[in-house]
Amino acid sequence: ETGVTQTPRHLVMGMTNKKSLKCEQHLGHNAMYWYKQSAKKPLELMFVYNFKEQTENNSVPSRFSPECPNSSHLFLHLHTLQPEDSALYLCASSQPKGTVGGYTFGSGTRLTVV
Amino acid sequence: GQNIDQPTEMTATEGAIVQINCTYQTSGFNGLFWYQQHAGEAPTFLSYNVLDGLEEKGRFSSFLSRSKGYSYLLLKELQMKDSASYLCAAYNNAGNMLTFGGGTRLMVKP
Numbered sequence: 001e002t003g004v005t006q007t008p009r010h011l012v013m014g015m016t017n018k019k020s021l022k023c024e025q026h027l028g029h030n031a032m033y034w035y036k037q038s039a040k041k042p043l044e045l046m047f048v049y050n051f052k053e054q055t056e057n058n059s060v061p062s063r064f065s066p067e068c069p070n071s072s073h074l075f076l077h078l079h080t081l082q083p084e085d086s087a088l089y090l091c092a093s094s095q096p097k098g099t100v101g102g103y104t105f106g107s108g109t110r111l112t113v114v
Numbered sequence: 115g116q117n118i119d120q121p122t123e124m125t126a127t128e129g130a131i132v133q134i135n136c137t138y139q140t141s142g143f144n145g146l147f148w149y150q151q152h153a154g155e156a157p158t159f160l161s162y163n164v165l166d167g168l169e170e171k172g173r174f175s176s177f178l179s180r181s182k183g184y185s186y187l188l189l190k191e192l193q194m195k196d197s198a199s200y201l202c203a204a205y206n207n208a209g210n211m212l213t214f215g216g217g218t219r220l221m222v223k224p
Contacts, residue, residue: 043203090156
């Protein structure tokens with residue numbers, strides 16, 4: 001365990017479904033992130049939250065909707081996804097200055113869209 | 115824009131030394147991270163360089179040259195458990211963002 005917990009570990013959903021990914025950390029970090037990891041592609045930053053405020057949306061389609069109710073929890077709400085959205089979704093957290101201790105990643109949610 | 119390049123795959127022998135290179139062209143650069151990721155697991159922090167030079171941490175060392183936009187990760191006395199992907203990532207201080215390269219998959223053979 002890294003200190004960042006993601007649930008579920010695996011998710012299969014249809015293109016018309018609505019589902020949510022959850023991320024939780026109790027490391028005292030105040031910055032949280034969503035990354036997408038597809039086969040043979042670099043980790044892609046999706047969203048950045050600093051002190052619960054979204055500070056970065058890396059041109060992510062609106063079918064992905066993040067929510068950060070407090071500094072310890074981060075959600076990614078999914079709806080009307082496409083098969084190409086199938087990937088490993090990683091959550092990470094850090095101090096507001098990400099260089100202090102680096103980012104701590106969760107183990108990810110393996111998403112398959114059918 | 116952000117551009118980070120590293121080799122896709124490398125193979126090395128147990129007990130040997132391997133160097134994984136990374137070149138970057140990024141805006142707002144303020145440091146270079148290396149992460150290790152075993153298949154199906156979370157990336158884990160290995161090293162962070164903000165100043166030029168070599169940082170040594172046990173069997174792993176990392177080097178940075180800011181003027182050349184270049185870094186490498188050096189792994190000594192390779193063990194089978196070192197078989198993993200190694201991710202190079204550039205940190206942008208202004209946006210508190212980490213941009214990753216595609217990762218280098220290292221296979222250690224007996």
